[in-house]
Amino acid sequence: MQLINALRAALGDSAVLTGPEDRAPFERDWRGLAQNPAVAVIFPQTTAQVTEIVKLCADNGVKIVPQGGNTGLVAGGVPAPGGNQIILNLRRLHQIRALDPVGDTITAEAGATLHAVREAAARANKLFPISFGAEGSAQIGGIISTNAGGMQVLSYGSTRAQVLGLEAVLADGRIWNGLGALRKDNTGLDLKQIFIGAEGTLGIITAATLRLYPAPSAQACALAGVADVAAALELFTRLRHQCGPALTLCEFIDGPAMQLGAAHTPGGRLPFGAPAYVLLELSALDAAATPAATLERLLAEALESGLAQNAVIAQSTREAQGFIAMREAVSEGELREGGAVKHDIAVPLAAIPETVAAIETLVATKYPDCRLNIFGHLGDGNLHINIRPPAGQTLASLATRKTAITIDVEALAVARGGSFSAEHGIGQFRLAGMRAHKSAVELDLMRALKAALDPQNLLNPGKLLPVKDLS
Amino acid sequence: MQLINALRAALGDSAVLTGPEDRAPFERDWRGLAQNPAVAVIFPQTTAQVTEIVKLCADNGVKIVPQGGNTGLVAGGVPAPGGNQIILNLRRLHQIRALDPVGDTITAEAGATLHAVREAAARANKLFPISFGAEGSAQIGGIISTNAGGMQVLSYGSTRAQVLGLEAVLADGRIWNGLGALRKDNTGLDLKQIFIGAEGTLGIITAATLRLYPAPSAQACALAGVADVAAALELFTRLRHQCGPALTLCEFIDGPAMQLGAAHTPGGRLPFGAPAYVLLELSALDAAATPAATLERLLAEALESGLAQNAVIAQSTREAQGFIAMREAVSEGELREGGAVKHDIAVPLAAIPETVAAIETLVATKYPDCRLNIFGHLGDGNLHINIRPPAGQTLASLATRKTAITIDVEALAVARGGSFSAEHGIGQFRLAGMRAHKSAVELDLMRALKAALDPQNLLNPGKLLPVKDLS
Numbered sequence: 001m002q003l004i005n006a007l008r009a010a011l012g013d014s015a016v017l018t019g020p021e022d023r024a025p026f027e028r029d030w031r032g033l034a035q036n037p038a039v040a041v042i043f044p045q046t047t048a049q050v051t052e053i054v055k056l057c058a059d060n061g062v063k064i065v066p067q068g069g070n071t072g073l074v075a076g077g078v079p080a081p082g083g084n085q086i087i088l089n090l091r092r093l094h095q096i097r098a099l100d101p102v103g104d105t106i107t108a109e110a111g112a113t114l115h116a117v118r119e120a121a122a123r124a125n126k127l128f129p130i131s132f133g134a135e136g137s138a139q140i141g142g143i144i145s146t147n148a149g150g151m152q153v154l155s156y157g158s159t160r161a162q163v164l165g166l167e168a169v170l171a172d173g174r175i176w177n178g179l180g181a182l183r184k185d186n187t188g189l190d191l192k193q194i195f196i197g198a199e200g201t202l203g204i205i206t207a208a209t210l211r212l213y214p215a216p217s218a219q220a221c222a223l224a225g226v227a228d229v230a231a232a233l234e235l236f237t238r239l240r241h242q243c244g245p246a247l248t249l250c251e252f253i254d255g256p257a258m259q260l261g262a263a264h265t266p267g268g269r270l271p272f273g274a275p276a277y278v279l280l281e282l283s284a285l286d287a288a289a290t291p292a293a294t295l296e297r298l299l300a301e302a303l304e305s306g307l308a309q310n311a312v313i314a315q316s317t318r319e320a321q322g323f324i325a326m327r328e329a330v331s332e333g334e335l336r337e338g339g340a341v342k343h344d345i346a347v348p349l350a351a352i353p354e355t356v357a358a359i360e361t362l363v364a365t366k367y368p369d370c371r372l373n374i375f376g377h378l379g380d381g382n383l384h385i386n387i388r389p390p391a392g393q394t395l396a397s398l399a400t401r402k403t404a405i406t407i408d409v410e411a412l413a414v415a416r417g418g419s420f421s422a423e424h425g426i427g428q429f430r431l432a433g434m435r436a437h438k439s440a441v442e443l444d445l446m447r448a449l450k451a452a453l454d455p456q457n458l459l460n461p462g463k464l465l466p467v468k469d470l471s
Numbered sequence: 472m473q474l475i476n477a478l479r480a481a482l483g484d485s486a487v488l489t490g491p492e493d494r495a496p497f498e499r500d501w502r503g504l505a506q507n508p509a510v511a512v513i514f515p516q517t518t519a520q521v522t523e524i525v526k527l528c529a530d531n532g533v534k535i536v537p538q539g540g541n542t543g544l545v546a547g548g549v550p551a552p553g554g555n556q557i558i559l560n561l562r563r564l565h566q567i568r569a570l571d572p573v574g575d576t577i578t579a580e581a582g583a584t585l586h587a588v589r590e591a592a593a594r595a596n597k598l599f600p601i602s603f604g605a606e607g608s609a610q611i612g613g614i615i616s617t618n619a620g621g622m623q624v625l626s627y628g629s630t631r632a633q634v635l636g637l638e639a640v641l642a643d644g645r646i647w648n649g650l651g652a653l654r655k656d657n658t659g660l661d662l663k664q665i666f667i668g669a670e671g672t673l674g675i676i677t678a679a680t681l682r683l684y685p686a687p688s689a690q691a692c693a694l695a696g697v698a699d700v701a702a703a704l705e706l707f708t709r710l711r712h713q714c715g716p717a718l719t720l721c722e723f724i725d726g727p728a729m730q731l732g733a734a735h736t737p738g739g740r741l742p743f744g745a746p747a748y749v750l751l752e753l754s755a756l757d758a759a760a761t762p763a764a765t766l767e768r769l770l771a772e773a774l775e776s777g778l779a780q781n782a783v784i785a786q787s788t789r790e791a792q793g794f795i796a797m798r799e800a801v802s803e804g805e806l807r808e809g810g811a812v813k814h815d816i817a818v819p820l821a822a823i824p825e826t827v828a829a830i831e832t833l834v835a836t837k838y839p840d841c842r843l844n845i846f847g848h849l850g851d852g853n854l855h856i857n858i859r860p861p862a863g864q865t866l867a868s869l870a871t872r873k874t875a876i877t878i879d880v881e882a883l884a885v886a887r888g889g890s891f892s893a894e895h896g897i898g899q900f901r902l903a904g905m906r907a908h909k910s911a912v913e914l915d916l917m918r919a920l921k922a923a924l925d926p927q928n929l930l931n932p933g934k935l936l937p938v939k940d941l942s
Contacts, residue, residue, distance in 0.1 A: 104820075155657065
């Protein structure tokens with residue numbers, strides 16, 4: 001094939017994989033839920049090579065699937081059906097180009113892992129605040145293209161809030177160098193906003209300048225037991241009003257989810273039983289501050305007023321890490337014990353209790369054999385609603401009901417002004433939600449932007465935007 | 472004229488001003504530097520009326536200038552030359568539609584003043600953090616369309632960071648209802664980002680849902696004297712590392728600017744003389760916190776190490792307001808004492824000292840009769856570089872050198888990775904900077920977005936984007 005030969009000539013043989021077995025791990029999303037063929041998997045090492053690939057593909061009418069660490073949950077970084085696509089894997093474009101300790105910025109290439117960026121920041125006594133379980137694999141280009149979230153969004157914002165500048169290769173092969181490191185710049189349209197969260201459909205991000213923050217000098221972590229999600233919300237709003245951005249973590253985990261997480265954490269042990277749990281972290285910068293004492297005082301008030309049933313403050317970093325590990329192990333536990341139909345909703349904070357109640361009623365009445373786990377980023381209004389098959393069965397047993405479950409859960413969130421995908425994005429798996437819940441005006445606007453920036457539909461076809469219904 | 476009759480029929484006579492004297496105050500920017508005729512000034516009261524106006528104008532081939540409080544500095548909200556435009560003034564579309572004290576959000580129509588939104592927030596013990604001198608006139612639609620800044624961006628971010636949802640009327644007259652109130656929502660392209668900072672060129676913002684924050688329970692304000700901007704920067708970075716977002720104000724004001732501000736503040740008095748000043752504010756939420764004691768301790772360290780020459784902590788809210796008033800009076804003082812060629816640059820923080828040195832050298836060598844004021848938002852890297860005519864003369868005396876001064880100052884910032892308009896935007900007055908400093912790729916991208924969303928160039932012509940050079 002002419003394109004493959006041209007790519008080999010331009011990038012070298014080792015940068016172009018075409019054998020079916022070589023391609024397979026890149027064609028498949030990490031959960032194994034989607035697999036479609038690619039013509040080849042290409043590994044550019046420089047931005048200039050990315051432009052060569054884009055131009056060659058455009059000339060040959062072959063589409064491009066940009067791929068980062070392939071840790072997403074919606075199959076946005078692997079091919080959609082339809083063939084005639086190459087995977088442009090960015091892992092070799094992974095240099096950290098600069099770190100500015102005065103301006104608190106870091107400039108990294110798209111293929112640098114989130115872990116590498118966090119480590120580089122930490123070596124300079126700085127924090128890059130985006131963090132989640134897959135950070136050893138997730139890459140900077142991917143977290144920007146998906147506007148990734150995680151547990152510290154509460155205090156620092158999503159990935160979008162961390163991006164100061166971008167470099168991207170456009171669908172016509174030109175490089176846009178927008179790698180500014182400024183906190184403020186109102187010179188024309190803010191082009192980087194177009195590419196953030198666009199899932200690689202409008203351009204290929206090749207590098208970014210990101211915000212860093214002073215690393216906290218001290219942190220305190222606590223686990224509180226509460227009666228239900230309403231009590232958890234009340235506890236959050238009180239703490240938020242007293243701590244503001246110093247409250248760097250506020251996770252809700254219902255009892256069954258927390259027990260599952262504990263069971264799948266080596267050495268995991270819950271300090272007390274409770275109907276539901278809130279995981280809290282308070283951070284301080286000033287060396288004179290005492291976040292553990294502050295957290296103890298605030299939790300004592302919550303216990304006294306009956307808002308919290310129980311509370312334990314971690315007595316060591318290790319104990320704190322243990323609490324966080326149990327929270328992070330919930331998804332892993334679900335996967336090992338049969339899987340779950342996963343949802344990632346957000347609603348306005350005040351609507352959380354009634355949304356949870358409506359979901360509990362839904363499951364109890366329509367899916368009574370299923371098990372429900374609710375956990376997530378309480379302060380962001382973002383809850384993972386995971387519906388598990390009956391004990392002893394796998395996800396396959398829900399095959400015929402999976403779509404109905406998702407429609408039902410998402411509708412309950414959207415009806416309350418909520419989102420059907422708060423942080424996971426759309427990719428291939430949430431396109432039905434786009435069709436069901438987005439207005440014609442919204443879809444038209446998105447399509448107009450896509451047509452303006454990628455008129456040939458070269459970039460990441462079959463993702464983010466549903467094909468227009470021509471009926 | 473057919474359009475005027477149709478507008479009168481649709482909105483009523485009082486909503487359509489056509490007399491030259493009635494139109495004049497709306498045709499002229501508040502500094503009186505730009506004035507061009509409009510066919511009429513129209514005052515819609517509802518979003519539905521805005522759609523009617525847009526459709527009528529589109530049908531008649533008449534262009535639309537969206538106008539808020541007309542407090543901008545770049546004539547973005549008044550007509551450009553060329554005629555055939557109406558001014559769509561949003562002041563009557565000013566309802567506050569909702570305030571959610573649990574989710575910390577407020578939904579306001581475009582014409583609500585910034586002051587009205589801040590007051591509504593304050594009544595609920597919340598803070599809306601965008602604040603600047605013109606807040607009594609500036610409107611929500613305008614601050615979003617210009618991504619307005621101000622003194623508290625340091626801790627809370629620019630206006631963009633405050634916007635959770637938008638309602639806008641598109642160039643085809645359709646309403647986009649994107650008034651979500653969610654902290655996280657990754658369902659497709661984030662359309663609101665397109666309209667924020669677009670200066671009304673891509674759509675007309677009619678309402679917004681904005682973030683609120685818990686109101687601080689205590690604040691401490693201080694004025695420090697430093698040797699120069701390098702010392703000011705060092706003081707900032709130390710405080711930022713110890714206080715993080717609790718440092719809610721960090722303004723730099725050079726000696727001459729501060730003296731001018733003091734002279735134009737009723738009862739203004741500088742507590743000490745200094746080559747340059749840093750204005751600081753520390754905020755706390757926790758009622759048990761003592762920001763004044765913290766600030767005193769940190770400033771004592773700065774004095775001991777010689778970083779600060781002098782420092783005074785305000786002993787009352789009134790004294791604190793007095794410090795801030797002197798800072799805010801600098802622009803007013805310049806205006807009253809002959810005016811200034813104003814600039815609004817940003818550079819990476821580490822480049823501030825050498826940028827300031829280069830500007831001082833520029834003025835001393837090329838414009839030695841002029842006076843230089845440097846002040847602004849130090850922590851954002853955003854400085855106002857204002858070049859004043861010789862004592863006793865007005866801005867008119869710089870008429871022949873004004874353009875050269877601006878080109879020189881902006882080039883020094885841009886050469887250091889900086890911006891030539893950090894917070895003021897482009898409007899009509901900074902189009903030369905767009906031509907000089909933006910790459911062909913950037914201008915092409917902006918034009919592609921404009922063509923996609925407003926193919927007839929109906930919305931705010933002659934702003935933001937320079938006309939394409941066809942030579």
